[in-house]
Amino acid sequence: MQEFSRLVPTTTQAAARAGAVPQASFIAGGTDLMQLWKNNVQAASLVVDLDRLDLRRISLDGPTLRIGALATMAEVAEHPDVKRRVPAASEALLAAASPQIRNMGTAGGNLLQRTRCGYFRDPGFACNKREPGSGCPAIAGENRELAILGGSGSCIATQPSDFPVPLVAADARVELHGADGQTRTVELEQLYRLPGDTPHIETVLRPGEVITAILVPDAPANRRATYVKVRDRQSYAYALASVAAGIELQGGVVRDVRLAAGGVGTRPWRLDASEATLRGQRLSPALIEQAAARATDGAQPHAKNAFKVTLLRNTVRRALQAVTA
């Protein structure tokens, strides 16, 4: 691990300004950073510790649920307003990591967890994300866990977190505080960049920009929602495929529907074609089948992850069955 000095600012503005210098890194829960630093995947010479910022509150602001970026994963999962407004987010958090890690990891930090691709995590290998231009051994190598959606010739790494999947489905936004003192909000789905030729640039965050909150709008389809996660073992594992599904039915007709998938895309993947298949139609097993089939529109499976095409369709079907039962 590279040595660093640590700064503990008490205001978001001071943190943003400190974080804007090259080689600076914010630390919140630190659960992913500690692994990345120990393995020399990532290094910082200045660590800007967010521990003393007042960004931990979860509150209702009219129709908007506001989740402070420094609330822990456990605090968010157990919060009554989260369970009521966006239950799939609570379910996703409880299906993530372990109880110990959920006591440490934060809402904002979890959005930025880096890929679990084994090549990225091991500096002994080439990786375009870790070392731009060095190549991607995953595309013709061990790609069982990697993406079938959103990949490029440079990178097929998945965004591994569960929490952003139901949030993307719920049209959540993130509130950002910039080094220049300006704040802005960005659609969570748009926070993540597709890898293209620059897989090392993962988000649209500007230098020093701090995620201060996650904003979730209220909607019947966000309240009636669930999260289905499929993994190699029953607990404490990353998703091979996961689906957040929310629905609003009126007289048997789909009035609103939100679907997003995790574990299969280079970012939390909104399933637009499946939603379009369902919206305005009378719900039936046949309709669910059609929607599930559209989930893999544009999928590009690789030698060892082609099973994810079937797995994703089946997970969409399961999630829709569960949320409409």
Add this chain to the structure above:
Amino acid sequence: MTAPITRRDLIGTSAAAAALPMPSLADAPAPAAPAAPAVAALTINGQVHRVAIDQRTSLLDALREHIGLTGTKKGCDHGSCGACTVHVDNKRVLACLVLAHRVEGRAVTTIEGLAQGDTLHPMQAAFLAHDGYQCGYCTPGQIMSAVSLVEEGHTQSEAEIAEWMSGNLCRCGAYTNIRAAIQDAARAKRA
């Protein structure tokens, strides 16, 4: 009569035995200068320890290497196994993923802080009674996690206990007895 020598005494002295003959490093490249250690005042089991440690030091290494509390175990050192589970402000966390300097001013409890003198914590006693281990390496982490799990109230069924203990791996596979010990300790607490 001389005092018996314990394993711990030997481990303790070996750390100080820097005078042992070492191969010459004259030909090796000079290591980078270590980061200047800074003093951290860490409250462990109610006692304040002032230790001069590098900013990079994990709470796990601070406990084991600098304070001499070796009950907390290092398994994977990457947050995958749970062997280093301790409590910070009464919540279970993984000491290998915590920077020690960040827990200044917080209350850390380790396995050494559970017993009251010679009286074991009820969870420790339950692990003994149910033989909730084989090699014992994961046991301190299992017990620290189990104490929290009971506090959190996740003991309604064996399946719930299994799910909420999933962050603690046991390579010997003592899970059946671990779950039995936890169920027993939880029942005793409710009674």
